[in-house]
Amino acid sequence: MRKLHQHIRKLILDTVDLFYPLFQKMMPLQTFRYAACGGFNTCLDITLFFISYNYILQKQPVHVGFLTIGAHIAAFLIGFCITFPIGFYLSRYVVFQATSVAKREQLGKYFMVVLGCLFLNYGFLKLFVDVLHWYPTPSKLITTLFVVAFSYVSQKHFTFKTA
Numbered sequence: 001m002r003k004l005h006q007h008i009r010k011l012i013l014d015t016v017d018l019f020y021p022l023f024q025k026m027m028p029l030q031t032f033r034y035a036a037c038g039g040f041n042t043c044l045d046i047t048l049f050f051i052s053y054n055y056i057l058q059k060q061p062v063h064v065g066f067l068t069i070g071a072h073i074a075a076f077l078i079g080f081c082i083t084f085p086i087g088f089y090l091s092r093y094v095v096f097q098a099t100s101v102a103k104r105e106q107l108g109k110y111f112m113v114v115l116g117c118l119f120l121n122y123g124f125l126k127l128f129v130d131v132l133h134w135y136p137t138p139s140k141l142i143t144t145l146f147v148v149a150f151s152y153v154s155q156k157h158f159t160f161k162t163a
Helices: 002-018 029-056 071-095 103-131 136-159
Strands: 062-064 067-069
Touching: 002 029, 002 071, 029 071, 029 136, 067 071, 071 103, 071 136, 103 136
Parallel strands: none
Antiparallel strands: 062 067
């Protein structure tokens, strides 16, 4: 399993770093890696949202016992279940490699930041879709801009801070 992890990590780093020379005058390597990994995970999240909302849930609310969850919120939660572990892996092993925090503690801190992102996602989606009556997918895209900025600052200075 460790060999597989090392192989995957090296493959991701080699792929991401291959494009860094195009951006090295604009940003440091760590910021580029965050943008690349975060960009991939964000695109995956938006794709999962779109597929879940339109094709899996067919734009219908989800009924769980006495609770009804809007299709846009359920689609967001489906994407979260997949992108949370991928995001942690990429952050820990590709972006923020030089860290003084133990993996277990990092996971807890990462979860706290992601929980903040969950609340931001939920709040903005409720605002844009339910209050302003915008379309769900563009609302998700706009929401993502706010959440990514919050996430980067939080992950860099809280979850994966260096010694």
